Amino acid sequence: MKTIFSPRHAGHAGNVELMTGKIMPAFEMPSRAEFIRARAEEVGLGPILPPDAFDLDTARRVHDPAYVDFMPTVWERWTAAGFDGTALPYTWPTRGLRGDVVPDAIEAQLGYYSFDAGAGFVEGTWDAIRSSHDVALTAASLVSGGERAAFALCRPPGHHAGRAFMGGYCYLNNASIAAQWLLDHGAGKVSILDVDYHHGNGTQEIFYGRGDVQVLNLHGDPKVEYPYFLGHADERGEGEGEGFNHNYPLPWGTDWDGWGAALVDACLKLVAYGPDVVVVSLGVDTFERDPISKFKLVTEDYPKIGRRIEALGLPTLFVMEGGYAVEEIGVNAVGVLTGFEE
Ligand code: Q9C
Numbered sequence: 573m574k575t576i577f578s579p580r581h582a583g584h585a586g587n588v589e590l591m592t593g594k595i596m597p598a599f600e601m602p603s604r605a606e607f608i609r610a611r612a613e614e615v616g617l618g619p620i621l622p623p624d625a626f627d628l629d630t631a632r633r634v635h636d637p638a639y640v641d642f643m644p645t646v647w648e649r650w651t652a653a654g655f656d657g658t659a660l661p662y663t664w665p666t667r668g669l670r671g672d673v674v675p676d677a678i679e680a681q682l683g684y685y686s687f688d689a690g691a692g693f694v695e696g697t698w699d700a701i702r703s704s705h706d707v708a709l710t711a712a713s714l715v716s717g718g719e720r721a722a723f724a725l726c727r728p729p730g731h732h733a734g735r736a737f738m739g740g741y742c743y744l745n746n747a748s749i750a751a752q753w754l755l756d757h758g759a760g761k762v763s764i765l766d767v768d769y770h771h772g773n774g775t776q777e778i779f780y781g782r783g784d785v786q787v788l789n790l791h792g793d794p795k796v797e798y799p800y801f802l803g804h805a806d807e808r809g810e811g812e813g814e815g816f817n818h819n820y821p822l823p824w825g826t827d828w829d830g831w832g833a834a835l836v837d838a839c840l841k842l843v844a845y846g847p848d849v850v851v852v853s854l855g856v857d858t859f860e861r862d863p864i865s866k867f868k869l870v871t872e873d874y875p876k877i878g879r880r881i882e883a884l885g886l887p888t889l890f891v892m893e894g895g896y897a898v899e900e901i902g903v904n905a906v907g908v909l910t911g912f913e914e
């Protein structure tokens with residue numbers, strides 16, 4: 573299958589995140605994308621192509637347009653205000669505060685448009701976000717043009733970004749924007765299968781009230797795992813979307829036995845829904861040696877994921893999300909894709 577990749581991801585570098593009382597270098601780093609690209613080349617997955625340029629119209633429908641327009645302004649306003657280092661929020665409009673008045677200050681707007689201090693901006697961040705968006709839509713256009721599958725090697729990732737918030741290394745929700753684009757270009761229904769270790773809270777929020785996109789999520793139980801505030805089994809969708817959201821929260825220590833069983837169940841739900849296209853939010857932070865995760869998948873498990881998804885027999889768009897065991901990320905992510913192609 574074809575891989576879409578842009579070197580512009582690399583401008584998003586040297587980022588930090590606030591986690592458990594420490595400012596630390598972000599686990600989401602440029603070498604991740606380079607290891608995946610190198611592995612795709614090494615195994616001869618297929619051509620590695622640059623993205624085409626897409627406008628942000630679809631992004632402005634999936635997200636709040638004001639949120640999309642905010643992001644390109646962040647770095648310039650942060651530096652103009654005299655701040656240096658990574659642009660990060662430190663206050664948020666939680667319960668009991670006003671969430672309906674947008675503040676003027678850049679450091680406050682960062683909090684208004686985010687749910688954690690895990691999606692910072694440096695100088696090249698917006699350009700990388702933009703390129704990641706174009707990577708996703710270029711790969712989506714291949715699939716809607718008749719390719720059986722395509723791989724969007726997105727960086728930064730997207731599934732934690734909601735209608736009007738960033739967080740967890742995510743800014744634009746690449747998989748959601750691609751799903752919307754596929755609907756706008758001939759698909760009647762799309763399923764998003766999110767296999768990243770973390771719950772795709774942004775994707776769930778975006779499509780929660782809609783029946784034309786089914787969202788299936790396998791992830792660490794939010795009672796003990798990031799993003800903590802969404803991803804429980806009783807979240808089934810609402811209104812038109814009732815019954816089209818399925819969460820599989822799994823305990824720490826889950827290995828292929830438990831994870832693979834959840835995948836089989838999710839695939840049954842997917843087949844029953846009958847989508848025209850599948851979008852896979854492909855995170856490989858389920859790996860046993862991932863530094864921030866607690867599942868126990870091994871390298872040999874990743875091709876099994878690809879084979880199971882291939883057996884659905886549907887056009888499939890793979891969109892890269894998380895995975896922080898940098899040395900192994902290429903072998904694991906590309907393992908899913910070669911499993912699909914076997
Ligand atoms: N101890 C993605 O995989 N930090 N984002 C969590 C838990 C944020 C992960 C810290 C993790 C975000 C796309």
Ligand code: ZN
Nearest residue numbers: 768769770894
């Ligand atoms: Zn993740």
